[in-house]
Each structure stands twice: as C-alpha cells, then as structure tokens.
Amino acid sequence: MTIFGRTLDGQELFALASLLTLLAFWLFVLPRERDYGRRFKQWEAERRARRLGQDGGSTRPKGKPRGPWG
Incomplete structure (x- = not known):
C-alpha cells in the first residue's frame, strides 16, 4: 500500500490501523x-x-467549639 508516495509494510499498516481505531x-x-x-x-x-x-444550613458540626478560633 502506498500513502503519500511511501510504501507501507505490514507493521506500519498495523500501526496506522491501530491509531485510527484508538482515535x-x-x-x-x-x-x-x-x-x-x-x-x-x-x-x-x-x-x-x-x-x-436537613441541618438548617449549617456546615459546622454541632457541639463544643474546637481550635483557637472557636
């Protein structure tokens, strides 16, 4: 088979077919x-x-504040 003036062997044809299949x-x-x-x-x-x-809009867990910022 000839593409763009270059003759392709079996391995190159298989690679071309594989790439087209992947695409x-x-x-x-x-x-x-x-x-x-x-x-x-x-x-x-x-x-x-x-x-x-369900929680009333609060994302912070209820209970005792933790950390230095409360």
Missing part, C-alpha cells in the same frame, strides 16, 4: 466520560443541598 474509540468514549462527570457533579450538589436543608 475512533476516543471519539465515542470522551463525550460519555464528560457527561458522567457532569452528572456526578450535579448529583453531588443536589446531595449536599439536601443534607444542608
């Missing part, structure tokens, strides 16, 4: 991975909002 794989996987990240961040924000809603 196609990432074209399908990357959008799904980004969508998963968005869904996880949204779920985490909703979970945090529900938890803060």
